[in-house]
Amino acid sequence: RNFVLIVPEFAMGLDPELEEEAQTLVKSTVNFVSEVLGDEDDIPEAAELRKQRSQIDICRKETEELLTKADSISTISALKLALQLVEMLLFLTVKTELAGQCATSSYLTSWRQQSVMSRIGEILWTVKDALELARDLEDRELEAMSLKALARVHLSRVKEPDAPMAAVNEASKALEVFKSLGDQEIAKHTRLHAGILFVLGDAQLSKALKSPFSQAREEALEAAAATMREATEVYEKLEDTKWKGRAMLGTALALVGLEDEDQQMDGERLAEDAKDLFHDAGELDMEVVAVMLIVKCRVTTSGLDCALLSAEDAAEDWKEEGGRPEHVAIALHTAATIHFQLKEGLDRAAQFCAEALELFRAAGWRRAETAVLQTYCRVESLNLNFDKSIKCAKEAVMNYRDMKDTRGEAEALAYQAEAALSKLNTEENTLPTAEAQALADEGKECSDKSREMFIELGDKEGLQIVDEVTFVSTNVAVEKYCEATPPTRMITTLKSDGHGAQEVYGEWIINRGEEMDPLKVRRLLKDGRCVGPVQYM
Numbered sequence: 001r002n003f004v005l006i007v008p009e010f011a012m013g014l015d016p017e018l019e020e021e022a023q024t025l026v027k028s029t030v031n032f033v034s035e036v037l038g039d040e041d042d043i044p045e046a047a048e049l050r051k052q053r054s055q056i057d058i059c060r061k062e063t064e065e066l067l068t069k070a071d072s073i074s075t076i077s078a079l080k081l082a083l084q085l086v087e088m089l090l091f092l093t094v095k096t097e098l099a100g101q102c103a104t105s106s107y108l109t110s111w112r113q114q115s116v117m118s119r120i121g122e123i124l125w126t127v128k129d130a131l132e133l134a135r136d137l138e139d140r141e142l143e144a145m146s147l148k149a150l151a152r153v154h155l156s157r158v159k160e161p162d163a164p165m166a167a168v169n170e171a172s173k174a175l176e177v178f179k180s181l182g183d184q185e186i187a188k189h190t191r192l193h194a195g196i197l198f199v200l201g202d203a204q205l206s207k208a209l210k211s212p213f214s215q216a217r218e219e220a221l222e223a224a225a226a227t228m229r230e231a232t233e234v235y236e237k238l239e240d241t242k243w244k245g246r247a248m249l250g251t252a253l254a255l256v257g258l259e260d261e262d263q264q265m266d267g268e269r270l271a272e273d274a275k276d277l278f279h280d281a282g283e284l285d286m287e288v289v290a291v292m293l294i295v296k297c298r299v300t301t302s303g304l305d306c307a308l309l310s311a312e313d314a315a316e317d318w319k320e321e322g323g324r325p326e327h328v329a330i331a332l333h334t335a336a337t338i339h340f341q342l343k344e345g346l347d348r349a350a351q352f353c354a355e356a357l358e359l360f361r362a363a364g365w366r367r368a369e370t371a372v373l374q375t376y377c378r379v380e381s382l383n384l385n386f387d388k389s390i391k392c393a394k395e396a397v398m399n400y401r402d403m404k405d406t407r408g409e410a411e412a413l414a415y416q417a418e419a420a421l422s423k424l425n426t427e428e429n430t431l432p433t434a435e436a437q438a439l440a441d442e443g444k445e446c447s448d449k450s451r452e453m454f455i456e457l458g459d460k461e462g463l464q465i466v467d468e469v470t471f472v473s474t475n476v477a478v479e480k481y482c483e484a485t486p487p488t489r490m491i492t493t494l495k496s497d498g499h500g501a502q503e504v505y506g507e508w509i510i511n512r513g514e515e516m517d518p519l520k521v522r523r524l525l526k527d528g529r530c531v532g533p534v535q536y537m
Contacts, residue, residue, distance in 0.1 A: 147174035386423035421473035
């Protein structure tokens with residue numbers, strides 16, 4: 001594993017107060033990890049999470065055993081292991097560009113992450129106290145480890161804008177402290193060096209991808225690529241395939257983000273190499289992570305069509321290999337999602353969704369099944385199979401409700417609203433009045449409930465989903481209104497020489513009821529017919 005016990009090099013007794021402080025820090029860290037793990041839900045498809053939990057439990061027990069020994073060396077060793085324990089928990093739990101990634105990560109709503117995020121300030125101060133203690137003890141090894149752990153804690157503050165830069169700063173300090181250590185080539189220090197480089201590269205990558213400025217973004221990506229290349233070399237010395245592959249993926253992600261096309265292609269090839277490395281080593285879950293990153297890379301380097309081929313090829317390869325039905329389903333669902341984005345091959349997308357749904361149901365992966373139902377719902381709306389679309393959305397809502405997944409339920413409600421309103425807008429002229437009214441009521445009720453739930457969660461991205469759904473549905477209705485109703489007034493723009501009409505616009509004032517202001521819109525007209533998109537005023 002990437003987390004190993006580093007024994008202190010001094011054998012002197014500690015000041016009793018400092019030893020007591022170290023013991024307190026170990027206990028609070030172990031308690032934090034135990035409480036977070038105790039908050040987890042039982043997710044049938046999360047085999048990877050169960051493996052991760054096993055890793056964390058082993059490290060926790062080793063830490064507790066060291067703490068029971070009544071000597072200062074064991075106390076400081078326990079503190080070092082406790083820092084690695086919290087780092088392991090955060091790396092496996094909180095999603096950054098490289099952390100928190102697993103084959104099923106798209107389908108998991110992790111209670112563990114929610115629990116960690118709600119208490120991140122608590123562990124931040126615990127690690128800062130460990131850093132101060134390391135400096136009081138003049139233990140450079142403990143100081144480097146504390147700074148590395150602090151960088152990971154900062155990276156785990158994913159919603160806070162200062163987090164990536166804070167992580168870069170702490171990881172850079174850890175690297176400086178590491179360079180002051182003696183015997184840097186011994187295995188324990190080589191692994192510490194690799195870990196510092198990895199968290200620094202992850203931080204540089206996060207900083208780059210959140211930067212609004214192109215030059216700063218390019219510089220941070222170049223730095224991340226260089227750091228991750230160095231980490232790859234160090235992990236190669238350690239003969240650690242899994243972490244070497246992760247570092248290669250980090251390098252690939254950084255290169256693909258650059259503007260230079262040659263570097264982007266280098267990144268894509270590196271991701272392919274990492275995929276092959278994982279496959280040959282039998283790390284099949286990590287191979288899936290690599291394929292998903294390759295798909296992401298190809299969206300940037302070659303477009304959605306090439307990304308689609310990558311997903312479809314993966315599904316075919318894993319079918320032929322056999323014994324990987326869940327991985328096949330992941331690839332099929334990814335391909336269906338890309339078809340939906342392209343708005344092409346939608347019959348094929350529906351077929352992929354149906355296959356993935358069957359595979360996930362057979363495996364008992366209910367969350368994955370429900371995610372596919374949402375995609376299926378949206379695909380069938382575009383296929384104008386509205387009854388199927390609404391059925392899929394309702395089933396997704398009920399599944400999330402049963403799993404007590406509020407965020408998932410809110411999203412599924414938004415897509416149920418989209419399906420109902422799409423049917424209303426498309427079939428309004430042929431629907432009985434009562435059915436049309438029922439669809440309108442269903443759309444409004446679902447979108448209102450979804451919005452209310454996202455507001456309670458403080459989920460801005462979720463609110464954007466609701467806004468997009470209601471805007472598209474409303475826009476269709478407004479387009480139809482403009483096409484069926486004469487404009488309130490006409491506006492003519494003249495040619496630059498003042499002779500003749502340049503363009504003619506229609507302007508409509510649409511009454512939306514007593515409690516809402518009228519909607520003012522404008523559309524370009526040609527020969528008296530609406531030809532342009534709706535412009536909202």
